[in-house]
Amino acid sequence: MKLFITQASPYARKVRVVLAEKHIECDLVTVASLAAPDSPVPEYNPLGKIPTLVLDDGTSYYDSAVIVDYLDNKVPVSRLIPQDNINRALVRRWEALADGVCDATVAVVMEKRRPPEKQDETLIERQMQKVTRGLKRMSEDMRESKWATGDRFTLADIAVGCVLGYIDLRMPEIGWRDLYPNLAKLHEQLMARPSFKDTAPPPS
Ligand SMILES: N[C@@H](CCC(=O)N[C@@H](CS)C(=O)NCC(=O)O)C(=O)O
Incomplete structure (x- = not known):
């Protein structure tokens, strides 16, 4: 699993904090320039935005709210989103x-x-x-x-x-x-x- 990020993005940080809190292993890929024509992100997210999460089978998830929901359910201990x-x-x-x-x-x-x-x-x-x-x-x-x-x-x-x-x-x-x-x-x-x-x- 890999997560496209930039270091300053608050949305990507939200996902990174969730990964750390839930002890989920994930490769972080820092994108140098989202505006660059060779940005790798549009291949996985047509909007070209980070954070974008790519699973090992190639499935991609965005935006940050969708990703954190996925991660919280993937490891259903220490839940960060209440169920009721x-x-x-x-x-x-x-x-x-x-x-x-x-x-x-x-x-x-x-x-x-x-x-x-x-x-x-x-x-x-x-x-x-x-x-x-x-x-x-x-x-x-x-x-x-x-x-x-x-x-x-x-x-x-x-x-x-x-x-x-x-x-x-x-x-x-x-x-x-x-x-x-x-x-x-x-x-x-x-x-x-x-x-x-x-x-x-x-x-x-
Ligand atoms: N609602 C989105 C916002 C993501 C977003 O706007 N990310 C910015 C970086 S902080 C981005 O990718 N900007 C590049 C662009 O808009 O093309 C989320 O929560 O993931």
């Missing part, structure tokens, strides 16, 4: 929110890479609102709990930890630790786990 309907939906909603904040962060970063005169301020503002509203909602929903949702470590915590790490990388000026001490506490707790420590994005 309500708690499962809550965990997946946290994942959707965290991934959505990643999407908005990526959109802002990409727009800001364009020449200043071509940047769309309205787009940037709209995406930034998603980021700030998303972080605020995470903090409000978590309150003083130890974990994002429920009484144990789940995929919700993994998704939140990955988006916070990505914001540290791309938008440290947000200062989310001062704004949301409960998220800071959760992040510190997560960074004590080898699965998070070993997958931290390299400094940009």
